[in-house]
Amino acid sequence: MTQTDPAVAGTASDTAVTRAEYCVIACAEAWRDAGEILASPMGTVPSIAARLAKLTFSPDLLLTDGEALLIGDVPAVGAPSAVTEGWLPYRKHLTMVMGGRRHVMMGASQIDRFGNQNISCIGDWERPKRQLLGVRGAPVNTLNNPVSYWIPRHSKRVFVEKVDMISGVGHDSAAAAGPSATRFHDLRRVVSDLGVFDFGAADHAMRLVSLHPGVTGEQVREATGFALAMADDVPYTREPTAEELRLIREVVDPRGLREREVRA
Helix, strand or coil: CEECCCCCCCCCCCCCCCHHHHHHHHHHHHHCCCCCCEEEECCHHHHHHHHHHHHCCCCCCEEECCCCEEECCCCCCCCCCCCEEEECCHHHHHHHHHCCCEEEEECCCEECCCCCEECCEECCCCCCCEECCCCCCHHHHHHHCCEEEEECCCCCCCECCCCCCCCECCHHHHHHHCHHHHCCCCEEEEEECCEEEECCCHHHCCEEEEECCCCCHHHHHHCCCCCCECCCEECECCCCCHHHHHHHHHHHCCCCCHHHHCCC
């Protein structure tokens, strides 16, 4: 298997781009040209990515303080906002979810080839080995607004043949439930510390669409618990521009929190 060479022109400095920074770029692309919708990033890297997207190619993207306010500035991750644009209590947030005016990037304790996600428990439901977060809002998210996933540790424990419990609804489960489930079902992308994936294979199965530089297709295959669709010539995740690197390193994440979440 071969990969296309990554372009190296236009990087910010002589400092090498890290795996975490490629992950930020890949996650930010989920919100490219999104228009005026609410970004709901879950995790450090997605939070950096949403801010980067707003500062660059998605200026109309709506951000929150993580609680109940729409913010009008783009503070560094972990820093308070200085500009409040609006009030967004839980009931109004749910209205945006049900109306499809949000793109959430969730995590996954397990995810399968069709995008079924589990954040509830590990093991049989009657007697689970581990209790996790619970289903939470995952079903409503996946059936009503665009959804992507961020997985910082790509392994066979996460990318599984079949999830132990369905929290977020995948393509096969939505199809089995019928038109009421498929009408607004929209799984966009999965980003892991190894690469970027979508559901463009046959029957909406997961496929590899780019590798982060330094990663091989064989590494991805070995870390995935199901047969993953991939082309013979998989491109690399695009390089950040000099301005994007500056924004990541100096404006959005000057403390380098991204490097704690992703270790190459």
